[in-house]
Amino acid sequence: MLIINVFVHDSIKNNLINGRIESTLSQASIISNIVSAELEDGHNKRMQINDIDLESILQKIATEFKGRILIIDLQKKVIFDSFHELRLRIINQKEVSDALKGMSITGEYWLDKYGDTMYTAVPIHRDGNTVGAVLLSTSLAHCYGEIGAIRDKLILISTLVLLAIVATTLRVANSISEPIKRLTQVMQNAAHGKLNEKVIISGENEISQLAKAYNFMNTKLSHIEEQRREFVGNVSHELKTPLSSMKLLSESLLIQPEVDVSIYKEFLKDIDSEINRLTKIIDSLLNLVDMDEEKLSIDYKLTYLNYLIEKVVNSIKPLAHEKNIEIIFGQWEKIQIYVDQDKIHQALTNIIYNAVKYTENNGKIEIGLFKKGNYAVIKISDTGIGIAEENIPHLFERFYRVDSARSRETGGTGLGLTISQQVISLHQGTIEVESVVNEGTTFYVKLPIEYMLGDKN
Numbered sequence: 001m002l003i004i005n006v007f008v009h010d011s012i013k014n015n016l017i018n019g020r021i022e023s024t025l026s027q028a029s030i031i032s033n034i035v036s037a038e039l040e041d042g043h044n045k046r047m048q049i050n051d052i053d054l055e056s057i058l059q060k061i062a063t064e065f066k067g068r069i070l071i072i073d074l075q076k077k078v079i080f081d082s083f084h085e086l087r088l089r090i091i092n093q094k095e096v097s098d099a100l101k102g103m104s105i106t107g108e109y110w111l112d113k114y115g116d117t118m119y120t121a122v123p124i125h126r127d128g129n130t131v132g133a134v135l136l137s138t139s140l141a142h143c144y145g146e147i148g149a150i151r152d153k154l155i156l157i158s159t160l161v162l163l164a165i166v167a168t169t170l171r172v173a174n175s176i177s178e179p180i181k182r183l184t185q186v187m188q189n190a191a192h193g194k195l196n197e198k199v200i201i202s203g204e205n206e207i208s209q210l211a212k213a214y215n216f217m218n219t220k221l222s223h224i225e226e227q228r229r230e231f232v233g234n235v236s237h238e239l240k241t242p243l244s245s246m247k248l249l250s251e252s253l254l255i256q257p258e259v260d261v262s263i264y265k266e267f268l269k270d271i272d273s274e275i276n277r278l279t280k281i282i283d284s285l286l287n288l289v290d291m292d293e294e295k296l297s298i299d300y301k302l303t304y305l306n307y308l309i310e311k312v313v314n315s316i317k318p319l320a321h322e323k324n325i326e327i328i329f330g331q332w333e334k335i336q337i338y339v340d341q342d343k344i345h346q347a348l349t350n351i352i353y354n355a356v357k358y359t360e361n362n363g364k365i366e367i368g369l370f371k372k373g374n375y376a377v378i379k380i381s382d383t384g385i386g387i388a389e390e391n392i393p394h395l396f397e398r399f400y401r402v403d404s405a406r407s408r409e410t411g412g413t414g415l416g417l418t419i420s421q422q423v424i425s426l427h428q429g430t431i432e433v434e435s436v437v438n439e440g441t442t443f444y445v446k447l448p449i450e451y452m453l454g455d456k457n
Contacts, residue, residue: 001158001161001162004158005154005155005158008154009147009150009151009154012147012150013147016143016146016147017108017140017143020118020138020140020143021106021118021120023065024065024067024106024118024120024136024138025104025106025120025122027061027065027120027136028104028120028121028122028134028136029104029122030061031058031061031069031134031136032122032123032124032125032134034054034057034058035054035058035071035124035132035134036124036125036126036131038054055080058071058080058082059082062082063082065136065138066138066139067136067137067138067139068081068082068083068136068137068138069081069082069134069135069136070082070086070091070134070135070136070137071124071132071133071134071135072091072096072100072132072133072134072135073131073132074100074130074131074132075090076090076091076092076096076097076100077089077090077091078090078091079132091135093119093121093135094107095107095119095120095121095135096121096133096135098121099121099122099123099133099134099135100123100130100132100133101123101130102123102130103123104120104121104122104123105120105121106118106119106120106121107119108140114137114139114141115139115140115141116139116140116141116143116144117137117138117139117140118137118138118139118140119135119136119137120135120136120137120138121133121134121135121136122134176207179199179201179207179208179211180207182199182200182201183199183201183207183210183211183214186198186199186214186218187214190218190221195218195221195222195225196218196222197218198215198218199211199214199215227397239278239281242274242275242277242278243274243278245270245271245274246271246274246275249267249270249271250267250271252267253267298340298343298426298427299340299341299342300338300339300340301338301339301340301341302336302337302338303336303337303338303339303341303344304334304335304336305335305336305337305339305369305376305378305447306331306334306335306369308339308341308344308345308348309329309348309367309369309378310329311345312345312348312349312352313327313329313352313367315349316349316352316353316356319353319356320356320365323356323359323360323361323362323363324361324362325356325359325361325362325363325364325365326363326364326365327352327356327364327365327366327367328364328365328366328367329367329368329369330366330367330368330369331369333369333370333371335369335370335371335376335449337376337447337449339427339447340423340426340427343423343426343427344423344427344447346419346420346423347419347420347423347424347445348378348380348420348445350416350417350419350420351380351416351417351420351431351443351445352365352367352380353416354416354417355380355382355384355441355443356382358382358384358385358441359382359383359384359385359440360383360384360385363382363383363384364382364383365380365381365382365383366379366380366381366382367379367380367381368381371449372446374448374449375429375446375447375448375449376446376447376448376449377444377445377446378444378445378446378447379442379443379444379445380442380443380445381440381441381442381443382440382441382442383439383440384440384441385437385438386435386436386437386438386439386440386441387433387435387437387441388435388437389435392433392435395417395433396417396418396420396421396431397418424445424446424447427447427448428447428448429445429446429447429448430445430446431443431444431445431446432444432446
């Protein structure tokens with residue numbers, strides 16, 4: 001604002017002063033021509049003004065432009081003064097000397113009596129020679145008065161604009177800082193464990209988008225935290241149950257003085273079963289940790305998926321027979337691709353085991369293997385309890401279990417499908433799910449054929 005004001009002020013000042021200079025130079029030139037014409041008409045040998053009409057004209061001109069007219073001869077002597085004060089006096093003003101040399105010139109001075117004053121001098125020519133000079137003295141008070149008025153208006157306008165800018169800036173700054181303060185406060189609360197707070201910021205600017213992203217992240221963290229707590233509770237229960245059983249069995253043996261060997265064997269068999277159960281839970285946890293830390297390496301081997309699926313089915317059939325569940329494996333074609341046999345075996349075992357676990361007695365599980373485009377597709381369908389549509393997107397999330405109570409009863413930890421999904425992803429494949437509640441669920445495991453054959457390392 002200061003630079004703009006200085007520039008505008010100087011521009012207006014220069015325009016007004018230059019306009020005044022041009023006006024006085026033009027006025028002086030007119031007076032010079034009038035005097036020169038009178039001298040020529042009078043055929044004067046010396047420059048004198050004795051003509052009453054000429055003096056009257058000059059006096060009238062001086063009154064009209066509100067200035068002072070001096071006519072000066074070659075000896076710098078005043079031969080006419082509209083103020084009647086300097087007649088016959090010698091004027092050694094610089095502008096007079098320059099005008100007698102044939103130049104038109106102006107100068108600005110400060111006079112105690114008149115204030116800012118402009119001297120304008122032009123030569124008087126006769127027969128091509130300079131015979132004298134016209135010196136105009138005009139006050140610049142009016143010009144500087146206008147400049148001062150304009151300056152005051154600029155200051156007023158600038159002040160108002162500055163106040164408006166300050167008010168607008170404060171408002172905009174407040175509109176930015178307040179949401180940031182709210183967002184910061186909620187973040188600090190979240191750092192102290194309050195994950196359910198939301199940031200309410202209206203609008204579509206960057207801050208509101210940041211708030212929406214934070215709310216989404218916060219919701220996700222809250223969901224994960226809830227699942228983590230539930231998972232810890234489930235794992236604690238799963239670990240505590242076999243430990244309690246083993247403790248009870250061992251204490252039973254210890255408190256009896258004499259126990260038959262067959263009873264020892266039976267109790268030890270039960271303890272071994274519980275140990276296997278603990279080992280299975282711990283292995284699942286370790287597998288999940290390894291995936292989190294990207295420690296998994298893929299050992300690709302050329303494998304017939306048909307034989308691999310048969311091995312998985314045979315390992316799960318005893319559990320299916322206990323519930324009188326029929327497992328049907330339909331092989332429409334033999335498919336040979338490069339996979340990590342152990343990890344794919346684990347992934348398929350988790351999926352088929354879940355199918356058996358959540359299928360009621362006398363149910364049926366159908367497994368199919370076929371090619372579709374560039375993928376080998378393993379289809380696993382069951383006639384189980386099904387999965388609600390809103391739960392399907394969360395099936396592969398860590399710690400997530402559709403029915404916590406039922407999963408605890410059946411021994412689940414909510415890690416099986418997560419591990420399966422990670423394994424299939426490492427093979428550049430996908431898992432898709434279709435389900436209808438109380439009718440059954442179908443999993444589609446897709447493994448790329450060309451990728452595996454072309455890049456097995």
